[in-house]
Amino acid sequence: MQDFNKLVRILRIKLSQPRILLGICLLLFLTYLIVVPIITLITNASCFQLVDTFLLNGIKEGEFTLYHWKKVVGNYDILIQPFLNTLIVGLGAVGVIAVLGTMIAWLVARTDIPLKGLLTVLATIPYVLPSWSLALPWIEIFQNTGINMAVGFLEYTTSLKAPLWLVFGPIPVIIVLGLHYFPFAFLLVAAALGNLSSDLEETAELLGASRVKILRTITLPIVMPALLSAIILCFSLAIGSYGTPSLLGTPGGFTVLSVQIKSLMDLNLQSQAYILTIMLIALSVLVVYLNNRIIGIRKGYETIGGKGVRKRLTPLKKLRIPLCVSVIVFITVTILLPLAILVWSSFMLNRGDYSFGNFSLHYWTGIIDPSNPEFTVGEPAVFRNPKFFSSLRNTFLISGMGAAILGVLGMLVGYVVVMGRGKQLSRLLERISFAPVMIPSIAFGAIYISLFGVSRGPIPALYGTFAILILVVIGKKIPYASRAGISAMFQPSKELEEAGEVLGAGWLKRFKQIIWPLTKTGFSSGFLIVFISASRELSLFIMLVTVKTQVLTTLIFESAQEGIRQLSYALMTTLITITLITIGVFRLYERYSNRSLVKKGIL
Amino acid sequence: MTLIEISQLRKSFGEVVAVDTVTMEIEEGSFTSFLGPSGCGKTTMLRMIAGLEDPDEGEIRVGDEIIFSSSQVINTSAKKRKMGLVFQSYALWPHMTVFDNIAYGLKTKRVPRQGIEQKVESILSMMKMQELKARYPSELSGGQQQRVAISRMLAVDPKILLMDEPLSNLDAKLRMEMRAELKRLHRDTGITIIYVTHDQIEAFSLSTHVAVMDKGRIQQFDVPENIYDRPENLFVAGFIGTPFVNLMSGRVATGENRRIRMEGDFDLIFPEGITFKGSEEVVVAVRPEDLRIYREYKKDTVEYTIDDSFNAGSALFLNLTRETSTLLASVERTFPSRRGDTVYVEFTPSSCNVYDRETGNIL
Numbered sequence: 001m002q003d004f005n006k007l008v009r010i011l012r013i014k015l016s017q018p019r020i021l022l023g024i025c026l027l028l029f030l031t032y033l034i035v036v037p038i039i040t041l042i043t044n045a046s047c048f049q050l051v052d053t054f055l056l057n058g059i060k061e062g063e064f065t066l067y068h069w070k071k072v073v074g075n076y077d078i079l080i081q082p083f084l085n086t087l088i089v090g091l092g093a094v095g096v097i098a099v100l101g102t103m104i105a106w107l108v109a110r111t112d113i114p115l116k117g118l119l120t121v122l123a124t125i126p127y128v129l130p131s132w133s134l135a136l137p138w139i140e141i142f143q144n145t146g147i148n149m150a151v152g153f154l155e156y157t158t159s160l161k162a163p164l165w166l167v168f169g170p171i172p173v174i175i176v177l178g179l180h181y182f183p184f185a186f187l188l189v190a191a192a193l194g195n196l197s198s199d200l201e202e203t204a205e206l207l208g209a210s211r212v213k214i215l216r217t218i219t220l221p222i223v224m225p226a227l228l229s230a231i232i233l234c235f236s237l238a239i240g241s242y243g244t245p246s247l248l249g250t251p252g253g254f255t256v257l258s259v260q261i262k263s264l265m266d267l268n269l270q271s272q273a274y275i276l277t278i279m280l281i282a283l284s285v286l287v288v289y290l291n292n293r294i295i296g297i298r299k300g301y302e303t304i305g306g307k308g309v310r311k312r313l314t315p316l317k318k319l320r321i322p323l324c325v326s327v328i329v330f331i332t333v334t335i336l337l338p339l340a341i342l343v344w345s346s347f348m349l350n351r352g353d354y355s356f357g358n359f360s361l362h363y364w365t366g367i368i369d370p371s372n373p374e375f376t377v378g379e380p381a382v383f384r385n386p387k388f389f390s391s392l393r394n395t396f397l398i399s400g401m402g403a404a405i406l407g408v409l410g411m412l413v414g415y416v417v418v419m420g421r422g423k424q425l426s427r428l429l430e431r432i433s434f435a436p437v438m439i440p441s442i443a444f445g446a447i448y449i450s451l452f453g454v455s456r457g458p459i460p461a462l463y464g465t466f467a468i469l470i471l472v473v474i475g476k477k478i479p480y481a482s483r484a485g486i487s488a489m490f491q492p493s494k495e496l497e498e499a500g501e502v503l504g505a506g507w508l509k510r511f512k513q514i515i516w517p518l519t520k521t522g523f524s525s526g527f528l529i530v531f532i533s534a535s536r537e538l539s540l541f542i543m544l545v546t547v548k549t550q551v552l553t554t555l556i557f558e559s560a561q562e563g564i565r566q567l568s569y570a571l572m573t574t575l576i577t578i579t580l581i582t583i584g585v586f587r588l589y590e591r592y593s594n595r596s597l598v599k600k601g602i603l
Numbered sequence: 604m605t606l607i608e609i610s611q612l613r614k615s616f617g618e619v620v621a622v623d624t625v626t627m628e629i630e631e632g633s634f635t636s637f638l639g640p641s642g643c644g645k646t647t648m649l650r651m652i653a654g655l656e657d658p659d660e661g662e663i664r665v666g667d668e669i670i671f672s673s674s675q676v677i678n679t680s681a682k683k684r685k686m687g688l689v690f691q692s693y694a695l696w697p698h699m700t701v702f703d704n705i706a707y708g709l710k711t712k713r714v715p716r717q718g719i720e721q722k723v724e725s726i727l728s729m730m731k732m733q734e735l736k737a738r739y740p741s742e743l744s745g746g747q748q749q750r751v752a753i754s755r756m757l758a759v760d761p762k763i764l765l766m767d768e769p770l771s772n773l774d775a776k777l778r779m780e781m782r783a784e785l786k787r788l789h790r791d792t793g794i795t796i797i798y799v800t801h802d803q804i805e806a807f808s809l810s811t812h813v814a815v816m817d818k819g820r821i822q823q824f825d826v827p828e829n830i831y832d833r834p835e836n837l838f839v840a841g842f843i844g845t846p847f848v849n850l851m852s853g854r855v856a857t858g859e860n861r862r863i864r865m866e867g868d869f870d871l872i873f874p875e876g877i878t879f880k881g882s883e884e885v886v887v888a889v890r891p892e893d894l895r896i897y898r899e900y901k902k903d904t905v906e907y908t909i910d911d912s913f914n915a916g917s918a919l920f921l922n923l924t925r926e927t928s929t930l931l932a933s934v935e936r937t938f939p940s941r942r943g944d945t946v947y948v949e950f951t952p953s954s955c956n957v958y959d960r961e962t963g964n965i966l
Contacts, residue, residue: 199694202655207708207759208682217707221698312655 018507023416023425026409030432033475037447038281038439044450045069045274052271068271078272082260083279085249086239089173089256090283093238094231096178101185102220102227104327108186109193110219112313113324120190122331127183128579129339130536130553132243133572134176136560137338139247140345140569142167151352153341168252173245177238179334184237185230192226193219198312211314232291233437236284240440242539243557257283258442258539265446265543277446284438339576346569363566379559382570387555392574395535395552398466402473403531406481409474410526414485415515419494433482436475441539444476449543464546472544473534480533481526488522489515521590528586532579552578606631606795607652607763612661614647621647623819624661629797629812634789636798636806639816640842645799648816649765652797653688654681665763687756691768693748695740701727701751702736708759726754729791746777753788766798770805778805785809803843807831815839833956837963840888840956846920849894849930851887852960855879863887863957867928869905873952884960891920891933895949898939904947912940923948 014020048056048063059065072079104123107113126134143152146161154160165171196219204214242258250259257280264273316323345351349360366381382388413433420426436444448471452462462468492515500510534540538553545554552575559568607629614622622644629635637645650656652663654670657678663671670679695704702723709719727733730750740748749769756764769785770778786809789796800806806813807827814824815838823835834840840848856862856870860878863871863885871887879885897904907923907930919938923930923946932948934940957966 197692197694199690199692200696202681203688203690203694203696203755204707204711205655205681206653206684206686206688207755208711209707210682213711218696222696224698 019416019419020425022412023420023429026413026416027425027429027432030478033471034432034435037451037475040451041274041277041447045271045278047271049270051268068275072272072275078260079276079279082255082257082276085170085254086257086280086283088170089177089245090235090239092170092174093177093181094235096174097182097185097234098227098231100178100182101230102189105186105189105193107323107327109190110314111316113316113320115324119324119327122328123186124183125331125335126180128532128583129180129576130538130572131180131237131241132247132538133342133576134179134335134338135244135247136569136572137342137345138172138176139167140341140565141338153354156352156354164252168248169254170249172248173254176244176248177241181234181237184234185227188226188230189223192223196222202312228291228294232288235287236438236440239280239283240442240539242442242542247560258440261442261446262543265449270450273446274450277443280440280443281438284440288438342569343573346566346573348566351565363570379564379567382567382574387550388571391550391552391555394549398469398473398551399531399534402470402477402534403527405470406474406477406530407523407527409478410481410485411488411519411523412485413482414489414522415511417486418489419497430482430486434479437479439476441476441537442542444472445540445543448472448475463544464549466549468544469541469549472540473530476540477530477534480529484522484526484529488519492518521593524586524590524593528583532582536575536579604631605629606666608664610662612651612658612663614651614656614658620819622651622658625821627814627821627824629795631795632793633811634796634798634809635812635814636800636810637814637816638800638803638806641801643816644819645816646767649767649797649799653686653765654679654684685761686763686765687759687761688765689752689756689767689769691771693752695748695751697740700736701732701738701743704740704751705755705758708755712759722758726758730754745773746781749773749781757792761794763795763797766796768800771802782808804845815842817842833965834888835965837886837958840958844890846891846931848888848890851889851928853885853887855883855885867925871950871952871955879957879966885966886958886960888956888958889950889954891931893951893954894930894932895951896921896932896934896938897947897949900947901949904949907946907948909940909942909944909946911942
C-alpha cells in the first residue's frame, strides 16, 4: 500500500511536468498514427475480408486465417517477381544516386570548381519536383512509331527510334528515379564533406599518401555514414514510389510491388495487397537494419574540432572549367531539357508535332471546340476544367492543413526531445517520429486503408474523407517536421526557459513568450518542407483519394493514364509552377522574418 | 649542427601578412618552440615547414636539401618532406582503429605486413598503449588520442616532428603528464621537434630553444633562460612571465649615465660597466619575483604602500603604490600584508632590463 502511494506520488510529480505530460500525449498520438496501423495491417492480412465471404464457403468475415499468406508467399507472379523487380529498381536507383550525388558533392564541397552557387541550385532542382515529373517527358521524348506509339521528340528531331527497353521497363524507371533522388545524396554528402576538417587529409598527405589514396582511404570512408543514410532514404523512396514505375515500368511488362499493391487493391484483394505491403515494409526495414549493422556504433563521425574546420580545396587545374561545364550540361540535358519539353508539349495541339504551327493554347484554355473528342476525350482544358479547380483546392487544403498541424507538432516533438535530452521519453519519441522514413509511401496508403477503412471505436470510417488524407500526411511526414523542430529547439539554450521558470512563468507562458519567438523559424521551415513534399505526393494518396478528394497529382496521373497527355503535362506544369512560387514566397517570408529578428538583435 | 635553415620566409593571406620575412636556423636534435599570441603567425610557420602552405617568398632548407625556394622555384610536396605533424585537433581518422591509424604511413610506404606489425607494436609499447590498439578514436580519452596522434607520426621515423598546440585540448592535469611524456619522447628518440604553442610555461618547460613571435616576426629566438632573463624588446618582456612584468618609465639622468630617474621619484643606479646615453626616455622592466620587500627601512630601498594583496597559492602578490606609480611584487606566503602598511622595496639593478622607450629594444 505504501509502495502504491509512493508510485502515485511519483506519477503525480512526473505528470505535473508539462514536458513529460506533453511527451506522453505526443507518444500516444504518434503510436496511433504509426504503430497501430501497422498492427492492424498485419491482423487484416491474416483475416478473411468481406470480399472473401463471397468467394469461399463456410467462412466468416474477420476470422483468423493463413489462407492469404499461403496463397501469396511463394507465388511467383503475385509476390516474387514484383519483389525482385522492386529490389532491382531500389538497388539500381540507389547506385545512380550514390555515384551522381557523391561526385557532384565532392566537386562543390572540396574542389575549386567555379560557379558553386549555380551548381548547387542546379543539383537541387529535382528535389523540388514531383518525384515522377520526369517520367512524363521521358515517354514524350523516347516514344516512337517503331513501338507503335506517337512520334516522340527524339524521333521528330533525329529520326532515331529508341528500342522498347529504353522507353519502358527497368532501365527508364531506374534512371528517372535516380535523377529525381540524387539531390538527397548530394545534399547529405556535401554537408558531411563540408564538416570534414582538412587536418585529416593533410595528415595522410604528410604520411606519404597520394591524392587518390587519400580520397579512397580517408575522405570517402569518413563521409560514408552520410552517404549510407542518403542511400537508405532514397532506397525507401524508390521502392515506395508509384508514379514512375507505373508510367514507365508497367507498359514494358515490368511490375514492382507498389504497382502490384495498387492493382490488388483495385481488384478488391485487400488481404493480398496487405501482405505485399508488409513485404515492402520488411524490405525497407531490412535495409535500415543492415545499414545500422554496417555503421555500428561509430554512426556519423564527429571529428574533434580545435580551431574549427579548416578546409583546403583540391585544385582541379586544367579540369576546372571542363568539369564545371559538364555538370551544367548534364543537368541541363537530363532535367531542364525534359522539363522544357514537358512544358512545350502542353502547348501542342497534336502529339508528336513539335513545329510552331502546332502551337496551341487548347489544353490550357480550350479555344478549340471543347466537344471535339479528337483532342480532349471529353475532358475540358485546364482553366475550364472544374476538376482542376477542385483538385487544386484539395491540394492546398490537404497539404496546407497537414503542414500547419505538422509544423506545430514538429515543434512540440522538438521541444520534448531536445529539452529532455538523454531521457528515455525523449529517445522513444525521437525514434517513433523518425520511423515513418522506413515505411514507403505506397505502404502508408495501404495501411491507412486497413486502419481507417472501417469505423473503429469512436473513430468513424474515414475512407473518402479529407481527414484520412490529412492524417496520412501527418503520419508520413512527421519525420521532416520533427527534424525541423528538433534543430530549431537546439537554438535557444535550456537556461533561457529555466530562467523563465525560476521567475515563476507557467509552461504555456514560457512556451509562448520565450521558446516560440526564438524557434518559430523551425515552424516555418517544417511547414514549408511538409507543404511542398505533400503537394507533390502521388503514391501516398493514390489509394486514398476519391472523386471528391482528388488532388492535383492524382488528377495528373489519371489524365496521363487515360491518354490525355497534353492535359496532364499542362497540369504538371501548373503543379511545378505552384511549387516554385510557394518556395519563393516562403524564402521571402523567411528573409523578412529573419531580418526582423536581426533588427531586434536576436539572430 | 644546423638542420633546418629558413631564410627570408614570407607569407600573406590577402592583406594580412601572416609571416613577415623570417630568417632562422634550427639545430638538429633540438626542441624548438614557436611561442606567441594567437594570430602571430606561428601556425603558418609550421604549416609552411610541413609543406601544407606555400610561402610567398623565401627559402627553406633541410640539411643539404632545399625543400622550398621561391627564387629557384623548388617546392617539395608535403608527402616527400618526411616530416611528421601532430595537429591540435589530433586529426585521428575516426573510421580506423588505433592500429590502423598508426600503420597508415607504413602502408603507404609499402612496408611488408610483418614489418608494419612489428613497428606498430614497438611504438605502442613505447607509448604504453598496447591494450588500446583495436579501439576506435571515439573510444579514447583526450590524452590517449594525443598519444595515438604522436605515435602515428613516429611510426614513419620522421627526421622532424612538428606539433601544432598538441596539448591545448587537454585538461590541466593531463597536460602536465603529457608534457613530461613529450620531454621523455624527445630525450629517448633524439628527434628534432618543432612545437607551436601560446602557453609560455609549456614552451619553457619543454624546449631547448624558444622563438617568440608577434605580428609575423620573430621577436626573439634564444634558449629559454635568456628569453626569460633578458628579453630583447618590450614585447617579449611584456609577453613572458606570470603574472606579468613591471614596466616602469624613467629617464636617464642628465650627465650621469648610470643613474635613471624613475616614475615615483627615486633613482636607480646601475653598476659599473653599464652605461646609458644622456636624457634618454626608457622603460625599466623588473619581474615581481626579483624585487625584495622589507618591513623595515634598509639602505637603497624605496618606500611603497600596500594597496592590496592576492593569494596565488604558492606565492603572495602585493599591489604596491607610490604616488601615482604602481608595482607588483611577489613575496613569501607568510609575509604580513595589511592594506595601508608601508614596505621598503629593494630593486636589484642587475635583474632589471632597460629598454629604449621609442624603439622598444633593450639597451
